[in-house]
Amino acid sequence: MTANAAALTDRRLTIAAVRPVLLSAVYPPGAELTWVGGVIRSWDAALVEVTLTDGSTGLGEVGAGIMATPAVPGILDALRPYIEGQRFPDPLLVGDHLRARTAFWARGGIASGTIGAIEAACLDAVGNRLGLPAYELLGGQRQDRIEVYASGGLGTTFEQVADWALEQVRRGLRTVKFRAMRDPDTTIELMRHVVPRLPAGTRFVLDAVQGCAAEPWSIPDAIRVGAVCAELDARWYEEPCHAEDVAGYAEVRRALDVPVSGVESHGTVHDYETLIGAGGVDIVQPDVSFVGGPSAFARVADLAASHGLACVPHVWGSGVTLMANLHVCASHPKVRLFEYCTLDNPLRDALIIAPPQLIDGHLLVPAAPGFGVRLAEDVERRFPFQPGNGHVIGPAQELAG
Template sequence: MAVSTKGGIIVEVRTSDGLVGIGEAGFSAEYFPTVGPLINGQLGPMVIGRDPRDIGALWHDMMRATHMWGRRGVETYALSGMDIALWDLMGKTAEQPVHRLLGTSQHSVRAYYAPSLKPADKAVTEAQEAVAAGYTAIKLRVDGDLSAAVHLVQSVRSAVGAGVDLMVDANMAYHRRGALTLARELHDLQVAWLEEPIMSHSLSQYVSSHSWLADRVDIPLAGGESLLTRFEYIDLMAKLPFDIVQPDAASVGGISELKRIADMASSWNLQCVPHIGCSSGTGIGINAALQVILSCDNAPLIEFDAYGGLGWQGFLAVPPVVKDGRVWASEEPGIGVTIADGAEQRFRIQTRAVQ
């Protein structure tokens, strides 16, 4: 999957005494025309006058408000943004980072470099640059061309050596027989995981097809980035098609739901490596996921956007940083983000009339 546009839907929850909680809703600003009105017109008014520290009650009230007409779509994106903002506000109220409120389990986490789909020669160059920058893990994107996918991974493996972990994301590009062939080829190349290789149009097909594959290969499988709320993870975990689950804080239901799913995964002896939408780039989603990762003993990696984005270009006062291949805990209150002076206006989406 190639990424050419970055953006994000930013949520702010303000208290009467002037504190501001910041969240991000969904993977991309492309959802603004639908998510924005949900936040401003329905979910936002529901929390006015409420105690922002009652995050559990607010989450369930917002969930119930959309239960009958959209509990598995952009409504959950809106809920996610609200929940992240409320947790940021909670941390600022308590003058503690959110990972402390959740219960810190680790103080840093290894980052993996996540570039977009590109030809093998360019992938090799980017991988070498990532290793030189201190990364010890890289996730490669491949498409449905089996021979090209294997060639790309072979090329990068030869360039970076055996000491760098490589993961492969196929973005559902294969039917199951092709995915089986791909998985066996990648196992021989010491790939750490294969992510969502099989095209699926329903949750039952998604679980069934990847379970079929898991029974036939030794390479670990990863998935779950597009599932919403813990309820869609029930069958996923019970059938164990994946060794690594990848919920996204900005879409799955916020920090609250990401933490619940991570703990569910721990009970099944699964790893949780949250998906972080590379099409966003605000830096808010990374910081939200980081708070949960730091509170978990089954979250060994954090996805890090290869190309930065708004957060790196002046939207955030202090952008996310990888140092020596790791992202470190901050003691800043909340989720640790501050929007730079004037950045909201400078980066605001300008509505254009359709010609």
């Protein structure tokens, strides 16, 4: 191998510095995202920027940063002694390195998301240095496009949700996912209103949003809603139980003739091992920015495949989350469907070099180096972080109105 060829395959890296990048895209008055969980006045993002000793830089994102952005700098400071100045033979070893040294306090949750963001940023940086798209460093490109489903449907009225769903169908998307209302009965009414209005051949998904609900539905109610999903031929029924209610997932799945999915906020591979082992889901929904990075995501996808289950990623963040998940999925032979949030998000567009094209219900995977993202000079000035406006679940008295 020539010296030039060796340089193009050298995945080694030494981390010179890491820093948090907190951003907010504030919606103008009247353009806020309103749903039954409250009002989202800005789309926030907690990014991690890694700089290598050779000057290469890369970006990762902490998924939980949409709700807990201010927590990330402190966690990153606690992780800093384990990574700055450290040499690694491969960026995909960074997450395991950190997990092995922080098991006392960083198992799961936003700490795992921060670890994953560091690993993702290292992968992006090495891809940028080598001039290779990240999927090439993840085993090679297995697909150049992936089917997507429309994710959004936040409205507070039946008509708002139906209008949103029909707009996605007009855009060429064949599956639409909308969110449940506050209670099971209203949610059933919502489905009976929206689904008959969908054009023939359009599939739907109901996201029950019980994984993070303060007062999740009872198991009988979750089953009752799921029975209507089955009756109306839902593609799947998402998060019908609280994220930690493994027994509840298993009971709901046994009772229903519709695929059950979860849990997007799980922060470790072990969480998915437990859920799968209990027979809780037909579809797993890891997210690179939650589960611990690209290496952890691939393990979950492999685990699902070994049990005959589908893996459909959760993708809900800035352009960094979108592209990190897209590259991981492009490199995995068993991931065939991708969540595509259609809500207005300026931080999606501002951070992607060449946004992936949406053609005939599929996203085309760009071939830019790394994840194809960048932190342009003016981004931090245009989107300064403003606390208190992001994905904040409204107080009980507000939601009762």
